[in-house]
Amino acid sequence: MADGGVTDGPDKNDDVERAKCEGKEMTKEEKQRLRKEKKQQKKSKEKKDDAASQESEKGKKSDGKSSPASQPLPKPTTQKAPSAVPAPAPFPMPASEAPAPADKPAKSKAELKAERRARQEADRASKQGSKKGEVGPQASAGKPKAPPSELQPVVKRLPEHMQVDNPDVLKKLAKKLERQQTPGHNAATKVEIPLRLDYGYKVSLFSHLHQYSRKAPLTQQLSIPSTVIHPAIVRLGLQYSQGIVAGSNARSVALLHAFKQVISDYTTPPNEELSRDLVNKLKPYISFLNQCRPLSASMGNAIKYIKKEISNIPSQCKEEEAKRKLLNCIECYINEKIILAAKAIAKYSIEKISDGDVILVYGCSSLVNHILCEAFEKAIKFHVIVVDSRPRLEGREALRRLVQRGISCTYVLISAVSYILPEVSKVFLGAHALLANGYVMSRVGTSQIALVAKAFNVPVLVCCETYKFCDRVQTDSFVSNELDDPDDLIVTRKGKTQLEDWQQVDSLGLLNLVYDVTPPDFVDLVITDLGMIPCTSVPVVLRVKNVDQ
Amino acid sequence: MPGPDKETDLTERIEAFLSDLKRGGSGTGPLRGSAEMARETTSLLRRITAQARWSSAGDLMEIIRKEGRRMIAAQPSETTVGNMIRRVLKIIREEYARSRGSSEETDQQESLHKLLTSGGLSEENFRQHFTALKANVIEAINELLTELEGTTDNIAMQALEHIHSNEVIMTIGRSRTVEAFLKDAARKRKFHVIVAECAPFCQGHKMATSLSKSGIETTVITDAAIFAVMSRVNKVIIGTQTVLANGGLRAVNGTHTLALAAKHHSTPLIICAPMFKLSPQFPNEEDTFHKFVSPHEVLPFTEGEILSKVNVHCPVFDYVPPELITLFISNIGGHAPSYIYRLMSELYHPEDHEL
Secondary structure, three states: OOOHHHHHHHHHHHHHHHHHHHHHOOOHHHHHHHHHHHHHHHEEEEEEEHHHHHHHHOOOOOOOOOOOOOOHHHHHHHHHHHHHOOOOOOOOOHHHOHHHOOOOOOHHHHHHHHHHHHHHHHHHHHHHHHHOOOOHHHHHHOOOOOOOOOOOOOOOOOOOOOOOOOOHHHHHHHHHHOOOOOOOOOOOOOOOOOOOOOOOOHHHHHHHOOEOOOOOOOOOOOOOOOOOOOHHHHHHHHHHHHHHOOOOHHHHHHHHHHHHHHHHHOOOOOOOOOHHHHHHHHHHHHHHHHHHHHOOHHHHHHHHHHHHHHOOOOOOOOHHHHHHHHHHHHHHHHHHHHHHHHHHEEEEHHOOOOOEEEEEEHHHHHHHHHHHHHHHHHHOOOOEEEEEEOOOOOOHHHHHHHHHHOOOOOEEEEHHHHHHHHOOOEEEEEEOOOOOOOEEEEEEOOHHHHHHHHHHOOOOOEOOOOHOOOOOOOOOOOOOOOOOHHHHHHOOOOOOOOOOOOOOOEEEEEEEEEEEEHHHHHEEEEOOOOOOOHHHHHHHHHHHHHHHH | HHHHHHHHHHHHHHHHHHHHHHHOOOOOOOHHHHHHHHHHHHHHHHHHHHHOOOOOOHHHHHHHHHHHHHHHHHHOHHHHHHHHHHHHHHHHHHHHHHHHHOHHHHHHHOOHHHHHHHOOOOOOOOOOOOOOOHHHHHHHHHHHHHHOOHHHHHHHHHHHHHOOOOOOEEEEEEOOHHHHHHHHHOOOOOEEEEEEOOOOOOOOHHHHHHHHHHOOOOEOOOHHHHHHHHHHHOOOEEEEEEEEOOOOOOEEOHHHHHHHHHHHOOEEEEEEEHHHEOOOOHHHHHHHHOOOOHHHHOHHHHHHHOOOEEEEOOOOEEEOOOOOOOOOEEEEEEEOOHHHHHHHHHHHHHHHHHH
């Protein structure tokens, strides 16, 4: 009874006050009651703000959503508040509350437990409420979710490909690959996504990274049936591991096309929702691709985007429509972030190229090649110096493309850079990713070129699309890198191969790094599709992008 | 008759040496090391001194200068040849002065007062004839030869003073001096060596296999990874082709990048160079500073379609300015780059700088 509840409170209070005023020795029970009351008063003071919202929530739920047990127990706390402060606030209360305060002295521990339980259920209920989008204040009653514009304490999980030296992590990965099989299909014949083994002696500084051999691709000993991994993904993985598809833009576009194939071949199994099931289907594919070659930052961002789009598909959407929508999203992503971005970057860069310039480029960056071809179309007269390095020799590909267009070129190896740099007026570099602390992650050798250019006072311009910006920070090229096949370093000159049996010699190691980081003081300007920014403005762009999304 | 036979024999040897020089500079790295080149030049000069016909020191110096100019013209990039010739000329001057009885000090002092008042060298025409001069000169050249034999060992003996245990040392290409230096230190200390392979000739590979066979923990990296790896390196120890008069270097290509990376990380750069590599040239004096080899090493003929449309450069040497160098270790000890000019005045006479 509402009255019962209200009268009980003041009664109890009178007892306590009587005991205090009389100064008599309080009984054990009275002392316990006093302590409990003080605790509850403190808690009720905290919950005073939530009292009104809780009450409205309770009001809506009085239809019988939550169990009756949960209802009275938060009530005592809200009741205490008005009773301690003698301001009677009439609350509509179900009668079941009455017995609870009356049994209070005997049930001290039980009540505390019940209170805790009630608080948890209230949180859960409020979370449910916010998910269904019922009431605004319910969201604030639940745990306050930090909006993306606020600073969040970031505790990120360290990616697995950087913890090769930790045997527990490797065991966990093997288990994860097993778990990601679609259950029920091949329960009898358990075909596993294989775990790729490392190859050769690893330099001790890099023992935390994988080192695979190109001669032993993942699928050589094993045939992976299409029920486990979609054949388009298997083909993509092999193309990655053999280096047929290389370069961060090319890899992202190939990945997105493969995912389009996967989505169009997908059928929702019965009793499953497309939004949740498709995301689960993609997980083993991504693990497989990661085994073939560690994912790049651009691929990671693309995958995040796809997963977000899939989980945002409303449940009442028909399968055909949902698939069409997803395919459309992917097309838009490729168009906006890669193709149109390249056009915008070319437009900005052409302002920086003038007649008579000698431009130095390193390796084969699709974006930089595009810029140079566009500039040549605009009839600007310039000369290009292509710098190349072993063992990938990607510069030859860039040289072919530029010479085909008719651009006059010079070709040197990276050890001759300090010979040729006095003739150079500008350096254009491509990037694999831009890190949040302003460092540029790019092909190994880029930082060296930037260093020598700085020593000769030649401006260094980095061209990068915004979808390659990532949240990570890194200060050196050791902690997070990729080790390529060490056998690539072996070369035969004049019939003699010096390093042929490098595996037999114990103390000899070959190191074939793929990426390195350039500090921001070597870079003068970064040209992105949002404009021309200094290297240190990368976290600002990331923040703006997050708020937009 | 002994005279003409000796002469023809001598001219034959000189011609053989010259053609050897011309052939040896094909750019795949020196077919013989600089030490061998120095030894051969000195022995040839000793033979000239013994077998040629000359009556006074002036004649001998004239003959040596003439042959020397031909040798240098045959292979301008091989500076040890020129260095040895200048050393021998200085030996001749010293022996002549000693035979005359005048003290060596006064001849060598180039005080400003002397330059102004004397107006060039007065009666140093080296026309006097001394019988013992030939024997003295040959003996001095023999001393020079023994000094040349011991340079590598002298440098290697200093290794333990510069390398502590558990170090990471970086080097580039292949230098026999540095190889001996590191192997000597490895007898007593354990350390790790990173070798940059130095494309396109990839001599670093040979250096790495040789070092690892002596039990040194070696890693081979590509030239592009030099800056990436430099943050973990404690010292950079390299050899060089020539030490220039200003303390700079003319070393294998890629060394300038290595020096800049070391400077950026404040890593000391140590050069192991014997004294016969010290040359009185300055970097901007001659057009022959840079030497190029066939671009086929960089862009092979298999890339035929684009070869005709592009320029390809393959320089062999790099200039390293003295500001980037920390220390020179030579067979007579360690020096700072700023001290090199002083050492030069001890080795060569200023008149011989231009042969």
